[in-house]
Amino acid sequence: MRNHKIVHNVCPRNCYETCSILSHVENDKLVKVEGNILHGYTRGRLCAKGYALTEYVYHPERLKYPIKQFPRGSGNWQRISWEEALGFIAEKIIELHDRYGSSLACGYNKYSGNIGVLHQATEGMFRGLGPHTIAQGDVCLAAGNDALIYNREKVPFKDPEDMAKAKGIVLWGVNPARTATHQWFFINKARDQGAKLLVIDPLYTPTAAQGDIFLQIKPGTDGMLAMATLKILLEKGKLDEGYIKEHFIGWETFKSYLLEEVELSEASKITGVPLEGIKELAALYESKNCATWVGFGLQRYSNGGQTVRVIDALVTLTGNYGEIGGGIYYNNSSGIFPINLKKFPRPPEQEKTKERIVDINHFASEVLALKDPPLKLLWIAGRNPLTQDQDIDKWHQLFRQLELIVTVDMFMNEIAAQSDFVLPAATFFEDYDLNYSYWHHWIGINQPAIPPYYEAKSDLEIARLLTKELNKRRPGFSSFPAERTALDWIEGEFTPEVLARLGIKNWRELLQSPRKLIPPSEKSDHQIHLFSQKAKEGQLPALARFTPPLSNPSYPLRLLTPQSLSRIHSQYSNLSWLDFGETSEEVEMNPQDAQARNLEEKDTVLIFNEGGTCERKVRLNKYLPEGVVLASQGGQDPINKLFTGLKADMGILTGGMPGGAYYDVWVEVKKND
Amino acid sequence: MTKISTKGFLFNVERCIGCHACEVACKNENKTAPGVQWRRVTEGENGTYHSISCNHCSSPECFRVCPENAYIKRRDGIVLIDSNRCAGCNTCVQACPYHAPQFDLHQNRTTKCNYCIDRQREGLPPACVVACPSGALVNIDLKHLPLESTVPTVPGFPDIRITKPSIRFFPQKGKKRYWLKEEKSESTKNTDL
Structure with a gap:
């Protein structure tokens, strides 16, 4: 084959799996993708979306050039050069700074379209402007993370490959048949050795269909199911109270709550799970080394954090704590990379005032309320809020006050169509990146497989170019280190700790193959807070217990x-x-x-x-x-x-x-x- | 000379999660035209799925009915079509119980699964099998399959009597289902196949 090469890529989607990809390239064209067998979690396989990536990269609707629309929303687009687009944007940023005395009138709304480390360049680009407006918060999994911190002081860092060693598996509100297909290898390995699979979900998902046992539950009542399960185990004498008294804060209060306030027939009525089904769940927790995977869906409720606290109480009180295989699986972010793109040093005058923080979950309504200065320039990257956000009407109101909307994307999506400028984004096949997963422990370096599609650029290249345009017009305006290349930023992430955890001397070894983090040395002697003072201080119930879900009398x-x-x-x-x-x-x-x-x-x-x-x-x-x-x-x-x-x-x-x-x-x- | 064998598939309905990776991996490997699906995932009963391609049958109907004699059955069991001989009459498309031959509108020709014959030469399994994350789809030589642990068909699979497909299945077991207990009805537990 002419000019055939194989390049290492890493899928950067907001997904559990962060797959290692081998990209087949012929004459600078991506012709085929396959999984990389050297990756111990994805094991040479991709998901359906991954196998469709050649169609994605060369999709006829992909944006090729920077374009400008006037008037906004008219569909009257004009091709312009990068220089022209970034020059215009730079002048606007400087003008707004002169008008308001800071860059607070400039802000971004960026999320998880590409979660590679170098895609934090957008955040870095704005950091270089001094104080500005930031969309902050977590659309996805923060309530459950907090719950685990209230219970344990930290989110457990579990290796999902260890699920293969579990003696029983509870998939609680998680649907890996749709969201994490590679995990089935490890689930099925455990099943082949006799582990029972029990699935809890309001929906009969393809994962539920896999379960040896399926418990269908009313939405938002999972906390009650966990309480009832604990009550059964307590009454059967299956909880090790000697151990519990030593390691659990608030056990006596929790125990009397269980005995006095939780009633099994009532619990069955609330959850919709027959008593026999609750007993099946209790039986699984009677045997040690039971893995519990808590999905992100069940914490997307007004009682979601409480639900995760109670499920975690069930997991820990049954002794499923600390051993390999069993325990709670939720979100395994190692947090070991410093993410220097958000930390580079700035001159003291840029540090005098703080950034202005807006809740990403309520972005448009909060921004509409901002004064002194109002938001005037909005940068969108890795996000399509017009389909994915709440309060979409408020977004349309917000557009009226914005003097400039810039969207960076591969496609003309709903938000791009409402923008003044759309800048064509490169796919991850077109630039370097550094990728880690919030689920497995493998780290990989994504390498350019093909040249950029027409004039597409990565978030980092855009940040570098815009910074140059700004500083050309007004020297020293931005403190973003535009001279640093992708490889410079990648190198900077490999602190001595990261290198040690990867068992390598030089980060360049990762160019040959992904590597797995060596587990941190853990103190196993943590205490579990069934009663959390911290939760109380945060105006939340101190005790891990079921709180009922909301209902709405107007809409059934x-x-x-x-x-x-x-x-x-x-x-x-x-x-x-x-x-x-x-x-x-x-x-x-x-x-x-x-x-x-x-x-x-x-x-x-x-x-x-x-x-x-x-x-x-x-x-x-x-x-x-x-x-x-x-x-x-x-x-x-x-x-x-x-x-x-x-x-x-x-x-x-x-x-x-x-x-x-x-x-x-x-x-x-x-x-x- | 190709060794005599019976290349085919072993499918475990209970392990198939319906993720379509096999289907898209096939397109990624073979670059079939839009709408041409050499492998397809279909929904069965009670949340089950089937993944179907050409089953490289012992008595292939496509081979029998083709007026252009475009089909061959190899010594290793693989059924191939020489699309250059295909006149686009669609007789095989109608005859196959598994919709394996797929008509390519743009080329006015029929194509179908070739068991990833180029990968075979490199000693690699078919792309669909590599892609399967749950181990539901496996390539096998039926000559060496312990027949007692497998069954010839499963509910929802097309009639196997006409063509004797080179596919075997694992038998399905019962599962416990606790459906939501509504206040009005009490019968909630059942066992599904």
């Missing part, structure tokens, strides 16, 4: 919007290879709920609440609980229009802001005549 149906197989949130929605019939045009309903509204399969319906209205087609799903409807994310008429003001109970400790209670949404559905 709870709307759930879980992850799909063919997309990562709004990404990949335009790939024909991934057209498995999943559509954002349907709403799934239980036949009883449909019948009560005189609805039949394929009827066109309006799904609505106080936030807005969306049109969908009915699809009947006999496995769906009554009172629950299901829709997928994204689309032309995004379901997130119905999402307003949703806050989880926790998230401030680890995310800086409360998590988003994305599953506390109530709606009604009626025929669209």
Whole structure:
């Protein structure tokens, strides 16, 4: 084959798996991708989305050049040069700085489109401007992280490969058949050695179908299921009280709460799980070395953090703590990289005032309230808030006050279409990056496999070029070190600690193959806070206990919007290879709920609440609980229009802001005549 | 000379999570035209899935019905079509119970799974098998398969009597399901196949 080479890439999507990819390149064209066998977690395999990456890179809709739109939203686009685009943006930034005396009128809303380390360059680029406006918080998993910190003072750092050694596995509100397919190798290894698989979910997911036992549960009541399970085990004398008294703070209070306040038949009624089912779960925790994987979905409720605290109490009180294989699996971020792009030194005058922080979960409404100065320039990267955010109406209000909107993306998505400038982003096949996972422990360096597509550039290249334009116009305006290349930034992340944890002397060894972190030496003598003073100080219940989910008297149906197989949130929605019939045009309903509204399969319906209205087609799903409807994310008429003001109970400790209670949404559905 | 064997697949319905990796890995490897699916994942009963491609049958109907004699059955069991001989009559497309021959509208020709024959030469398994994350799909030589632990078909799989496909299945076991207890009904537990 002519000019054939194989290059190491790492998939940077917001996903558990962060797969190691071997890219086959012929004459500078990506012709095929495959998994890298040297990666111990992904083991030479990719997911369906990964195998579709050649279609993604050369998709006919991919943006090739910087473009400018006037007037905004008109569709009247004009191709311009990078120099022209960045020159205009630089002048605007300087003008706003002169107008308001700082760069606080400039801000960004960036999230997880590419979670490689070097994609923090956007944050770095703004840091260079001095105080500015930042979208902060965690859309995804902060409530559960906080819960584990209240219980344990830190989030456990588990190796998901160890799940293969578990004697029983509980998949609690997690759907790896859609979100983490590589984990099945380790789950099935345990099953082949006799481990039972029990799945808990309100939905009969493909993961639930895999379970030896499936417990269907009413949404938001998982905490009660955990309490009831503990009560059964306590009454059977299966809890080691001697050990518990020594290692658990608040055991006596917790115990009397269990004995006095938790009633099994009541628990069965609340959760919808028959007593026999709760006993099945208790039986799994009776044997030691039971793995419990808590998904991110079950903490996207107003009681989500509390739910995770109680499940963790069940895991730890049954002695599933510290051993290999068993224990709680949630989010395994090592946090070992310094992320220098967000830390480089700045001159003292840039440190005098602080950055202005806005909650990413309520970005548009919070920004609308900002004065002195109002936000005037908004930079969007790695994000499509017009399909994925809450309060979408507020975004449209916000556009009116913004003097410049810049979006960096591969495609003309919903937010790009409302921007003044759209800058074409490079895919991860077109530049260097450093990637770690929040699930497995493998670290990899992503290397350029092909030249940039037409004029596409990475976030880092854009940051470097914009900084040069700024400093050309006004020397010293930005303190972002624009001279540093991708490889310079990568090298800087490899502190002596990181090198030691990877067992290498030089970071360049990673160019040959990904490597796994050596586990940190842990003190195993931690205490568990069933009673948490810290939680109390944060105005939360001090005791890990079930708190009931919200309900809404005005709208009877709870709307759930879980992850799909063919997309990562709004990404990949335009790939024909991934057209498995999943559509954002349907709403799934239980036949009883449909019948009560005189609805039949394929009827066109309006799904609505106080936030807005969306049109969908009915699809009947006999496995769906009554009172629950299901829709997928994204689309032309995004379901997130119905999402307003949703806050989880926790998230401030680890995310800086409360998590988003994305599953506390109530709606009604009626025929669209 | 190719050794005599019966190349085929072993499929475990209970381990298939319906992730479509096999299907897209096939497109990534073979670059089939849009709409041409040499391998497809379909939904079965009770949350199960099937992954189906050409089953390289012992009595391939495609081979029998093709007026252009474009099909061959190799000594190793692999059924191939020589698309250059194909006149686009679609007879094989109609005849195959598994929808293995796929008509390519743009080229006016039929193509189908070739068991990743180029990878075979390098000693590599088919791309779909490599991609399977749960071990549900395996390539095997049916000559060496212990028949007692496997079954010839499973519910929802097309009729195997006509073509004798080179695929075997693991039998399905019962599973415990605790459906949501609604206040009105009490019967909630059942065992599914």
